[in-house]
Amino acid sequence: MxxxxxxxxxxxxxxxxxxxxxxxxxxxxxxxxxxxxxxxxxxxxxxxxxxxxxxxxxxxxxxxxxxxxxxxxxxxxxxxxxxxxxxxxxxxxxxxxxxxxxxxxxxxxxxxxxxxxxxxxxxxxxxxxxxxxxxxxxxxxxxxxxxxxxxxxxxxxxxxxxxGTGHRMKLLNNFLAMGYGALYAEALALSRKVGISTETFDGVIRGSRMDCGFYQTFMGYAVEGNRDSHKFTLTNALKDMTYLASMAGAAGIANPVGAAIRNSYAGAVSQGGDGSEDYVPHLVDFVARANGLDE
Missing domain, CATH: 3.40.50.720 (NAD(P)-binding Rossmann-like Domain)
Known part of the structure; x- marks a missing residue:
């Protein structure tokens, strides 16, 4: 063998x-x-x-x-x-x-x-x-x-x-995944700002058409407090979105949504989310703090 x-x-x-x-x-x-x-x-x-x-x-x-x-x-x-x-x-x-x-x-x-x-x-x-x-x-x-x-x-x-094709596809896959994470974190901050608790938000989304496997592991931290629910670091998320931006630039395509997603993770990393145990679901805390909310 x-x-x-x-x-x-x-x-x-x-x-x-x-x-x-x-x-x-x-x-x-x-x-x-x-x-x-x-x-x-x-x-x-x-x-x-x-x-x-x-x-x-x-x-x-x-x-x-x-x-x-x-x-x-x-x-x-x-x-x-x-x-x-x-x-x-x-x-x-x-x-x-x-x-x-x-x-x-x-x-x-x-x-x-x-x-x-x-x-x-x-x-x-x-x-x-x-x-x-x-x-x-x-x-x-x-x-x-x-x-x-x-x-x-x-x-x-x-x-x-x-x-090279595998890595191109992986970046596209992570574009979607990290995009979900950025959307969820921002939606949860806005939800709390308008008086809807995280638990109430989850009760509506879970089991609906908006539910998916990534949502469930992300909310494993936001709802249940499981810090290890999805062990993919914020620094890796930022790295992958930086590679995606490079790929989009080389392809000559505008990538405004990718840039917004990248900035969400860059903001978290710049706030201190650069440790080996700072994972993507923890983005919810960094977005909350940036908007004047307690974690």
């Missing part, structure tokens, strides 16, 4: 790596700033590499789950000299498609291949092997990696086109 290397066994990566181990793939991980997921994966049979170079030298297919394109570029710079010829680098991050296409050319020139396979889903779905993958790759590379992807993306594996 293909030897798997994995960089980034965090909230999503741990479940992905565990799913590949359960499917029988030999998986090598690298030390993470949080040792706990590494230790859990070692108990499942993973091997630990001490350096990125060691990880690359023992990987036929290398997964990367990083915060964004700058980190992915740094990782590729370090692993590229050691990658076996013919290996595949799969970027599962939400990255800038311009960077992705550039990296793909470098990796191909070095004798290997690249695919972008950003994720759809939550850490809970990752733990169950039920993520979705939006894949950009040539036909031959996709055919090779599809069985591996399906070990952790049991919900759906969609081959969308050449390298």
């Amino acid at each position: 293909e030897r798997i290397g994995f960089v980034g066994v965090g909230l999503m990566g741990e479940g992905m790596a565990a799913s590949m181990l359960k499917a029988g793939y030999p998986v090598t991980v690298i030390a993470h700033m949080n040792r706990a997921p590494v230790e859990r994966l070692l108990e499942l049979g993973a091997r630990e590499a001490q350096t990125l170079e060691d990880l690359a030298a023992n990987a036929d297919v290398l997964h990367i789950c990083a915060p964004g394109s700058p980190q992915v570029e740094t990782i590729v710079e370090k692993v590229l000299p050691e990658l076996p010829k013919g290996s595949v680098v799969i970027d599962c991050s939400t990255s800038d498609p311009v960077s992705t296409v550039m990296l793909a050319k470098r990796i191909e020139a070095a004798g290997s291949h690249m695919a972008d396979a950003p994720l759809g889903g939550t850490p809970a779905q990752a733990a169950e092997g039920q993520l979705a993958a939006m894949v950009g790759a040539d036909e031959t590379t996709f055919a090779r990696i599809e069985p591996i992807l399906r070990s952790w993306a049991g919900a759906a594996v969609a081959h969308l086109g050449p390298v």
Whole structure:
């Protein structure tokens, strides 16, 4: 079986790596700033590499789950000299498609291949092997990696086109998702300003045509106070909306709604919502404070 290397066994990566181990793939991980997921994966049979170079030298297919394109570029710079010829680098991050296409050319020139396979889903779905993958790759590379992807993306594996297409689709997906979050936060602030409680608002929307899965995880914090109801950081939301703005600019399309959504998250981050545990549903607090409301 293909030897798997994995960089980034965090909230999503741990479940992905565990799913590949359960499917029988030999998986090598690298030390993470949080040792706990590494230790859990070692108990499942993973091997630990001490350096990125060691990880690359023992990987036929290398997964990367990083915060964004700058980190992915740094990782590729370090692993590229050691990658076996013919290996595949799969970027599962939400990255800038311009960077992705550039990296793909470098990796191909070095004798290997690249695919972008950003994720759809939550850490809970990752733990169950039920993520979705939006894949950009040539036909031959996709055919090779599809069985591996399906070990952790049991919900759906969609081959969308050449390298870069997966990241373009992921940004469009997150445009909608982060847009929902910005709308919900502003609607809840306005609701309270006009005398309608959050609980009353939720009682009308939940179960109606305006309800959806994202609404329910967002309101898991607003109504129930569950800070971990949707563990996607405000800084990642801002990063993704910044990438979306870049993509829109490159395409020559006006993106006024995207700009408004980006500014909502930028406002929260500038108010201090830049921590590793400041998640998208917490946007409701930052919008409330900006409008003179207690949280």
